[in-house]
Amino acid sequence: MSVPVAPTPGSAPGAPPGAAAPGGGAPGAPPGARPPLLSRGRWDGVTTALRSPAVLALAPLTLIIAVFFLVPIFGMTTIAFAVQTDDGGTRIGLDNFLDLSSHSRAMRNSVLISVVGSLIAAVAGSITAFCIAQIKSERLDSVVAVFSSVLANDGGAPLAFSFIVTLGNTGIIFGLLGLEAIGFTLYSWQGLVAMYQYFLIPTMIMVTLPTFVGLRKEWTEANTSLGGSRLTFWRRVGIPIATPALLGGWILLFGSAFATYASAAVLIGSGGFPLIPLSIDSLLGSGLGAGGQSTAMALGVTMVVIAVVVLFFFNRLQRRSARWLQ
Amino acid sequence: MASVNWRYSNWLPIVAVALYVTVPVLCSIYYAVFPGGRFSLSAYSVITDDASLAAAATRTLLIAALTIVTLVATLVPAVLAVHLWAPRLRPVLEILCTLPLVVPPIALAAGVVALLRWGAQQGRGSLASEVSQFIQHPDLPLILVGTYVVLCLPFTFRSIDAGLRTIPLKAMVEGSSSLGSSVWGTVWRVVIPNIRGPVLFSVFFATAVCLGEFAIAATLNRETIPVWLFTVSNSNFRASIAIAVLLNLSTWILLLVATLSAGRFSALGKAKRKAAALDEATTLEKEAH
Numbered sequence: 074m075s076v077p078v079a080p081t082p083g084s085a086p087g088a089p090p091g092a093a094a095p096g097g098g099a100p101g102a103p104p105g106a107r108p109p110l111l112s113r114g115r116w117d118g119v120t121t122a123l124r125s126p127a128v129l130a131l132a133p134l135t136l137i138i139a140v141f142f143l144v145p146i147f148g149m150t151t152i153a154f155a156v157q158t159d160d161g162g163t164r165i166g167l168d169n170f171l172d173l174s175s176h177s178r179a180m181r182n183s184v185l186i187s188v189v190g191s192l193i194a195a196v197a198g199s200i201t202a203f204c205i206a207q208i209k210s211e212r213l214d215s216v217v218a219v220f221s222s223v224l225a226n227d228g229g230a231p232l233a234f235s236f237i238v239t240l241g242n243t244g245i246i247f248g249l250l251g252l253e254a255i256g257f258t259l260y261s262w263q264g265l266v267a268m269y270q271y272f273l274i275p276t277m278i279m280v281t282l283p284t285f286v287g288l289r290k291e292w293t294e295a296n297t298s299l300g301g302s303r304l305t306f307w308r309r310v311g312i313p314i315a316t317p318a319l320l321g322g323w324i325l326l327f328g329s330a331f332a333t334y335a336s337a338a339v340l341i342g343s344g345g346f347p348l349i350p351l352s353i354d355s356l357l358g359s360g361l362g363a364g365g366q367s368t369a370m371a372l373g374v375t376m377v378v379i380a381v382v383v384l385f386f387f388n389r390l391q392r393r394s395a396r397w398l399q
Numbered sequence: 400m401a402s403v404n405w406r407y408s409n410w411l412p413i414v415a416v417a418l419y420v421t422v423p424v425l426c427s428i429y430y431a432v433f434p435g436g437r438f439s440l441s442a443y444s445v446i447t448d449d450a451s452l453a454a455a456a457t458r459t460l461l462i463a464a465l466t467i468v469t470l471v472a473t474l475v476p477a478v479l480a481v482h483l484w485a486p487r488l489r490p491v492l493e494i495l496c497t498l499p500l501v502v503p504p505i506a507l508a509a510g511v512v513a514l515l516r517w518g519a520q521q522g523r524g525s526l527a528s529e530v531s532q533f534i535q536h537p538d539l540p541l542i543l544v545g546t547y548v549v550l551c552l553p554f555t556f557r558s559i560d561a562g563l564r565t566i567p568l569k570a571m572v573e574g575s576s577s578l579g580s581s582v583w584g585t586v587w588r589v590v591i592p593n594i595r596g597p598v599l600f601s602v603f604f605a606t607a608v609c610l611g612e613f614a615i616a617a618t619l620n621r622e623t624i625p626v627w628l629f630t631v632s633n634s635n636f637r638a639s640i641a642i643a644v645l646l647n648l649s650t651w652i653l654l655l656v657a658t659l660s661a662g663r664f665s666a667l668g669k670a671k672r673k674a675a676a677l678d679e680a681t682t683l684e685k686e687a688h
């Protein structure tokens with residue numbers, strides 16, 4: 074909470090450079106020694122800095138981030154790691170996370186949906202992005218970039234409604250294609266995977282299109298002039314450069330599918346097919362008793378950890394790929 | 400011949416994806432306005448008939464308006480401050496603004512519920528309990544405004560940060576203050592007009608987020624339009640589809656306008672157009688001489 078505010082006095086130009094730095098303040102004090110905590114010299118710089126425009130401008134946003142983001146996340150983490158002891162006190166422990174074994178079905182479902190959904194979308198999305206890049210039209214590239222970024226943000230409640238109408242048990246396309254005959258049902262993992270493609274494929278296109286467009290023409294030419302075939306180009310140049318981006322895109326899709334809540338909640342509801350985000354919601358609704366809240370918080374922390382890991386690897390892989398595409 | 404086929408085969412996956420994206424929308428529209436195969440807008444009578452929809456819409460728009468104002472009024476000064484006066488804080492602000500990306504909305508909802516319950520447990524009449532009551536007021540849930548601002552931050556920060564990086568900010572502010580303008584006067588009259596694109600992007604993006612967000616509103620039981628859709632789908636499915644189509648299309652349009660305005664008004668694009676215009680003017684002048 075105090076992270077963004079604390080360094081402000083030191084770097085705010087509103088205060089003279091010497092006075093602002095902690096330790097340089099009080100006149101007469103030996104250089105390097107900090108003046109006593111309660112002396113005016115120690116706080117002069119700070120009060121000046123607090124009135125500087127930088128602090129005034131940063132304070133409101135910092136407050137909002139603190140109240141509506143950092144404190145809730147901190148609270149969630151505290152509850153997740155707090156364990157009631159027998160004598161009524163609390164200690165830090167992983168018990169709430171061990172409780173999660175009762176949610177193993179939800180966890181398995183979530184992982185299954187996310188792995189299958191992201192794999193299909195990664196393959197379909199990268200093939201599409203590849204073809205778009207092959208067409209070599211700048212106009213098409215920019216249109217696709219805009220539309221895919223719009224669709225990548227989809228995944229809300231309306232998406233589920235449109236899929237119910239399209240592929241639900243009385244859906245228009247469902248009847249048209251006779252999907253009942255092959256045992257397809259929207260209210261299962263198949264339906265979730267199909268629905269997630271709607272925003273996962275555009276996400277993949279959005280992430281990988283710059284890579285495919287960036288594979289330079291000179292490289293193909295160099296390859297040809299050195300006697301390489303199309304196949305050698307892809308085997309020795311194209312695929313090695315594109316792989317990190319494709320892998321990164323796939324990981325991002327996995328995280329995106331794992332975190333999706335709204336459309337899944339509308340489609341599946343609270344019964345039938347448990348998923349981690351849906352379990353969090355039903356546990357929160359179950360009231361204060363029965364330790365439901367602590368388990369919900371532990372699940373929430375698990376989701377955050379997964380998202381952090383996903384974004385970490387996505388960023389590393391993107392950077393590896395971007396190195397070649399400057 | 401073979402090469403021609405190869406060229407057209409490139410369009411196959413693109414057309415397939417485009418179909419996959421448009422068919423559900425077309426089906427929803429068909430379902431909404433062709434009940435029983437005949438055109439009718441009867442499903443939309445819910446707009447006038449159902450007072451709960453009007454209430455949900457008013458609530459959503461109010462939340463959206465407050466979110467936009469809060470977002471722009473807090474984010475723009477903060478990004479400006481790190482660009483102008485505290486460049487060392489820029490990475491800190493960037494991390495803080497990007498962090499919400501790693502917290503799925505449902506996890507943030509869990510945290511918010513924990514916080515509100517903690518406030519409520521502090522006993523009747525205590526400050527924490529009063530604040531908790533106040534910010535989840537059913538008519539104007541300020542808690543949603545705050546969390547929606549947070550959800551918008553990762554994208555809007557990047558846009559405004561990039562916008563400020565492309566303009567000669569320091570020179571503008573110094574020039575303006577040497578002409579006697581105050582800092583905030585400069586910001587209002589010089590800097591904001593130059594980052595109109597990113598600011599517009601933030602406005603449209605925030606509106607789209609407010610119209611579409613479901614996880615937090617549903618968890619807190621505050622009936623915004625998406626939550627209303629979910630509730631009403633049990634009793635009047637066709638109406639929920641009809642409204643869902645409208646909501647979906649307006650979200651898309653908002654995001655489209657957001658993306659386009661970020662590019663259209665960008666300082667770079669503007670500079671290019673200006674340069675072209677200037678070029679033309681000077682050649683005309685030369686020809687005249």
